[in-house]
Each structure stands twice: as C-alpha cells, then as structure tokens.
Amino acid sequence: MNPIVVIGSGLAGFNTVKEFRKLDKETPVVVLTADDGRNYSKPMLSTGFTKEKSADDLAMASPEQVAEQFNVTVRTGVHVAGIDTDRRRVLLPDDHLDYSALVLALGADTWTPPLDGDAVGEVFSVNDLMDYGRFRQALEGNKSVTILGGGLIGCEFANDLSNGGFQVSLVEPLGRCLPMLLPEAASAAVGRGLESLGVTFHFGPLAKAVHHNRNGQGLVTELSDGTHLESDVVLSAIGLRPRIDLAKDAGLRTNRGILTDRTLRTSAPDVYALGDCAEVEGHVLPYVLPLMAGARALAKTLAGEATPVSYGVMPVTIKTPACPVVVCPPPEELEGEWDVQADGNDVQALFRDQEGALRGYALTGEAVKEKLKLNKELPALMP
Ligand code: FAD
Structure with a gap:
C-alpha cells in the first residue's frame, strides 16, 4: 500500500501526523520536508530573547524522535519539485514517491x-x-x-x-x-x-x-x-504569502492560498491542504488555532471518516508584553464600525456590523481581560 505523504514538518504537518496516529497506528506515513525536520513551535521564535532560548533550546524533538514517536518516516532536506496528481506521485529532485493520499502543509513564504x-x-x-x-x-x-x-x-x-x-x-x-x-x-x-x-x-x-x-x-x-x-x-x-506554486504548477485550484473545501480537500483527488498554505472556504488564517482544528478534522478524514473542519472564535494574542494585545479581526469586507473606548493604553474596540451585532474586537492593556466574555458573544467563524 502506498503511504500517506505529508509535505511539510511545521505545526500543520506534524499535528496532522500526531492526530492521525491517535486514530490509525499502522498505515504508513512519510513526511517530506525541505528544512531540518526538527519539531518546534513557530510562535516561540519571536519570544526567544525574552525567554533566553537558542534555536537548539526551542527544538522539542529531532526528526528521528518524531519518526519514532509517531511511527512515521521523516525525510529532511528534501525539496519537493512537483506533483503528478494523475499518477498520484510526488516528484523529488532525483526520485519520486507514490502516495495513497497527499497532505500539503507547505506554510507561507x-x-x-x-x-x-x-x-x-x-x-x-x-x-x-x-x-x-x-x-x-x-x-x-x-x-x-x-x-x-x-x-x-x-x-x-x-x-x-x-x-x-x-x-x-x-x-x-x-x-x-x-x-x-x-x-x-x-x-x-x-x-x-x-x-x-x-x-x-x-x-x-x-x-x-x-x-x-x-x-x-x-x-x-x-x-x-x-x-x-x-x-x-x-x-x-x-x-507572508501562502506557498501555492507547487499546487498551482500541478494544476490544483489556487487563489490567495491553495483552495480547499471544508474537509480540506483540494481540487485534486486525495490531495488535502491545511495551515498557512491553505485557503479553506475563503479563509486564509495563518495562525495556530485554525491549523490545529484543521489537523484534527483531517486526521479523521484520512482515517476514513470525511470530517469538515469547524472554526469557532479565533482570537490572536500578540506577544507584545509592553502592551498586551488580543484581537479577533472582523471578517474581511464586512461592513460595520469600530466602537472604541480608551483609557491610556487600555483600549477596548468592538466591531459591530450594520445590525449592531458584535463581529470582532481589539483589546489592549488591561482591556485584554474582556476577551473571554467577548468570545462568548461572537459568532463562530465557520460553525
Ligand atoms: P510552516 O511552519 O512554515 O511549515 C511549512 C513546512 O513546509 C516546512 O517544513 C517547509 O520546509 C515545508 N515545505 C514548504 N515547501 C516545501 C517543498 N516544496 N518541499 C518540501 N517541503 C516544503 N500564530 C499564532 O496563532 N500565534 C502566535 O503567537 C504566532 N506567532 C508567530 C510568530 C512568528 C515569528 C511567526 C513567523 C509566526 C507566528 N504565528 C503565530 C503564525 C504560526 O506560527 C503559523 O501559522 C504556523 O506555524 C504555520 O505552520 P505551517 O505548518 O502551516 O507552516
């Protein structure tokens, strides 16, 4: 049986593998990555001096450890050159690899x-x-x-x-x-x-x-x-721009990102996309929460139960402790207005649509404490 091939060893690729292995311990999985394949959390890259962490400190596992932990093959330093969706084949610089399903977790440039x-x-x-x-x-x-x-x-x-x-x-x-x-x-x-x-x-x-x-x-x-x-x-x-070239060259439908439906299926059979490279029913969300939701749903789909991804409220915490920020951006092109209350660096800005419903917020300073209350009031992004 040809393996499930995952291209990308970032949070999207490795979380898909992790979630899949909770459901299926045996199906062969190969992760191909252009980088060194160490498992790390990308958001930590912009807190490295505050937390006094070197690159080695931030690496949570070597590719060998990931391979052992999840019973997968991890091939590092491999730049995938093309995809032949008719033959279900990934083209490598001097070789090729046939897949049963392909996951594009290519990130953004x-x-x-x-x-x-x-x-x-x-x-x-x-x-x-x-x-x-x-x-x-x-x-x-x-x-x-x-x-x-x-x-x-x-x-x-x-x-x-x-x-x-x-x-x-x-x-x-x-x-x-x-x-x-x-x-x-x-x-x-x-x-x-x-x-x-x-x-x-x-x-x-x-x-x-x-x-x-x-x-x-x-x-x-x-x-x-x-x-x-x-x-x-x-x-x-x-x-940052979603990496779409590989998909585009293979004839997959792309827009700002690689286009997928809610099951993260692209326009080619058995080819899926998630994380920073994907545009899921019009949403390009280059953050961790959406890719984690995607990885959980995709794992079920790969294990045989087609599962649409749901996005709840997706707040983004910005790591500027000099002035803490939490933002839940309103949907793009939604008409409405910001209602802003400011007291020094404590700002509560609420975005309401034309019917007066809360559709987004931006909080700074002490006002970030309002986050949980506001999250309850906001509609899910993609229920
Ligand atoms: P990536 O981690 O970029 O992984 C892409 C993978 O694809 C890599 O392994 C790459 O080698 C591989 N690849 C690409 N092309 C090929 C190819 N042709 N052949 C083989 N391999 C290929 N989000 C938050 O929600 N909260 C935060 O606080 C936050 N902070 C951030 C701070 C920084 C400094 C940055 C840069 C981002 C931050 N983000 C944050 C965004 C978040 O980190 C990303 O959304 C997430 O890590 C993207 O993961 P990914 O797996 O989709 O992409």
Missing part, C-alpha cells in the same frame, strides 16, 4: 519588496527554526536592529529584541503599529508600549535600500523620505 543596495543579501527574515538560528548568530556581539514592517511579527520582534537589550528602529509605511489588524487607538497604545522600551518608529516612509556603511562594520537602511538608519542587523518582517 516571507515576502520583502525589492530593495537596492550592496547589503540586501544580509537582510534577515525569520520564518523557521533554521532562520532563527542564523539570526541569533548574526546578533551576537551586536547592539542594534532595524525592523522592516510593523505587523504581528515586526512588533513581536521589536518587543523581544528590546527585552534582549537591542536598540530597535522599526519602519512601517502604513503609519502605525499592526495597521492591518487594529483600529487606530489600539495601534497607538501598542506604539506607546514599545516606545517605553526604547523602540524608535519611522512611520510613513518605505525602505528603499540597504547598504554597508562606510567603515564596513554595519548597515544603513535608506528610507524613501531620505532618512538613513544605521544598525548592525536588518530584519524584514513585511509579509
């Missing part, structure tokens, strides 16, 4: 807009444990970091690196912290929290170029308003 300058190759992004190890190494003996992007990842790193004693400058063209997730008053609270740690903001301009500085011992980030920011290290935290 970091995206940085084109930058000029002779030091562009030294701009870091941190999207997996291996990146994190290299980033920590680059920071050794250094003092300052420029962060490009003030979204979830940029703000979390700004807080964490400040806690680690680094001087942080953050560049955000949209003019405030977490501009895609929070209304203005909540963004301002996060900004003040991070400023209290010493973070300096450059709101408005774009990063244009990254050069080596004159003495060759640091970097200069050139902004569109003419500012030159000196720092030892530059971290790009601008954006």
Whole structure:
C-alpha cells in the first residue's frame, strides 16, 4: 500500500501526523520536508530573547524522535519539485514517491519588496527554526536592529529584541503599529508600549535600500523620505504569502492560498491542504488555532471518516508584553464600525456590523481581560 505523504514538518504537518496516529497506528506515513525536520513551535521564535532560548533550546524533538514517536518516516532536506496528481506521485529532485493520499502543509513564504543596495543579501527574515538560528548568530556581539514592517511579527520582534537589550528602529509605511489588524487607538497604545522600551518608529516612509556603511562594520537602511538608519542587523518582517506554486504548477485550484473545501480537500483527488498554505472556504488564517482544528478534522478524514473542519472564535494574542494585545479581526469586507473606548493604553474596540451585532474586537492593556466574555458573544467563524 502506498503511504500517506505529508509535505511539510511545521505545526500543520506534524499535528496532522500526531492526530492521525491517535486514530490509525499502522498505515504508513512519510513526511517530506525541505528544512531540518526538527519539531518546534513557530510562535516561540519571536519570544526567544525574552525567554533566553537558542534555536537548539526551542527544538522539542529531532526528526528521528518524531519518526519514532509517531511511527512515521521523516525525510529532511528534501525539496519537493512537483506533483503528478494523475499518477498520484510526488516528484523529488532525483526520485519520486507514490502516495495513497497527499497532505500539503507547505506554510507561507516571507515576502520583502525589492530593495537596492550592496547589503540586501544580509537582510534577515525569520520564518523557521533554521532562520532563527542564523539570526541569533548574526546578533551576537551586536547592539542594534532595524525592523522592516510593523505587523504581528515586526512588533513581536521589536518587543523581544528590546527585552534582549537591542536598540530597535522599526519602519512601517502604513503609519502605525499592526495597521492591518487594529483600529487606530489600539495601534497607538501598542506604539506607546514599545516606545517605553526604547523602540524608535519611522512611520510613513518605505525602505528603499540597504547598504554597508562606510567603515564596513554595519548597515544603513535608506528610507524613501531620505532618512538613513544605521544598525548592525536588518530584519524584514513585511509579509507572508501562502506557498501555492507547487499546487498551482500541478494544476490544483489556487487563489490567495491553495483552495480547499471544508474537509480540506483540494481540487485534486486525495490531495488535502491545511495551515498557512491553505485557503479553506475563503479563509486564509495563518495562525495556530485554525491549523490545529484543521489537523484534527483531517486526521479523521484520512482515517476514513470525511470530517469538515469547524472554526469557532479565533482570537490572536500578540506577544507584545509592553502592551498586551488580543484581537479577533472582523471578517474581511464586512461592513460595520469600530466602537472604541480608551483609557491610556487600555483600549477596548468592538466591531459591530450594520445590525449592531458584535463581529470582532481589539483589546489592549488591561482591556485584554474582556476577551473571554467577548468570545462568548461572537459568532463562530465557520460553525
Ligand atoms: P510552516 O511552519 O512554515 O511549515 C511549512 C513546512 O513546509 C516546512 O517544513 C517547509 O520546509 C515545508 N515545505 C514548504 N515547501 C516545501 C517543498 N516544496 N518541499 C518540501 N517541503 C516544503 N500564530 C499564532 O496563532 N500565534 C502566535 O503567537 C504566532 N506567532 C508567530 C510568530 C512568528 C515569528 C511567526 C513567523 C509566526 C507566528 N504565528 C503565530 C503564525 C504560526 O506560527 C503559523 O501559522 C504556523 O506555524 C504555520 O505552520 P505551517 O505548518 O502551516 O507552516
């Protein structure tokens, strides 16, 4: 019997394996991964200085340990080059592997807009444990970091690196912290929290170029308003895009992510997708809670009982202890208004639709305590 093949050893891939093995101990499973296959929790990458954790500290298990624990084969450093859905075959650089079912848990790619300058190759992004190890190494003996992007990842790193004693400058063209997730008053609270740690903001301009500085011992980030920011290290935290190319090239239907129905089934027979790479009935949710729900449902489907995934209320906790944030973004394109009450850095912003029903919230500071109460009032995202 051909194995179930899982591409990806992130939280989506390994949690699917873990949940599947609770239901089926025997069916052969092969995990293929382009990275080193260590099991880790990605959200921990942006709290590493606060918790004083190296990349090795964050690795919860080696690929060999995962293989033994779940009775699966884990092949590391393997970049899947293609999928032949007619022959039910995964194409590897020098080989192929036939599957009975295929799970795409490919994650998302970091995206940085084109930058000029002779030091562009030294701009870091941190999207997996291996990146994190290299980033920590680059920071050794250094003092300052420029962060490009003030979204979830940029703000979390700004807080964490400040806690680690680094001087942080953050560049955000949209003019405030977490501009895609929070209304203005909540963004301002996060900004003040991070400023209290010493973070300096450059709101408005774009990063244009990254050069080596004159003495060759640091970097200069050139902004569109003419500012030159000196720092030892530059971290790009601008954006993530679902990895869809492999699926698209194989003829699977894609949009922002790999399109699936509620059973996480793609447009090809016995091919499923979940996690950051997937668009599940229109939802692209690059967070842990949705992928855990997906892994539980998909495990049942793979074990023979087709099971749709349900998404309840999906709050996101942003790890900026200088100003705690919990946000439950309203559904995209839903018409409505934010009702904001602010007391210093304690902001409660409630998003109500045109009928007055609560459809999302953003809480900062002490107001995060309202989370459980509000979760009860919110409708499930995909019941
Ligand atoms: P990934 O972990 O990216 O795994 C993708 C896997 O696919 C990798 O193993 C990769 O090697 C493999 N792969 C891709 N292409 C190929 C190929 N062609 N061949 C072989 N292998 C391939 N979410 C929260 O809910 N809360 C948080 O606090 C939070 N904090 C975060 C902090 C940071 C710094 C980051 C970056 C993200 C954070 N997130 C958070 C988001 C969350 O971590 C992700 O949603 C989740 O980890 C995605 O898991 P995944 O398995 O889908 O993708």
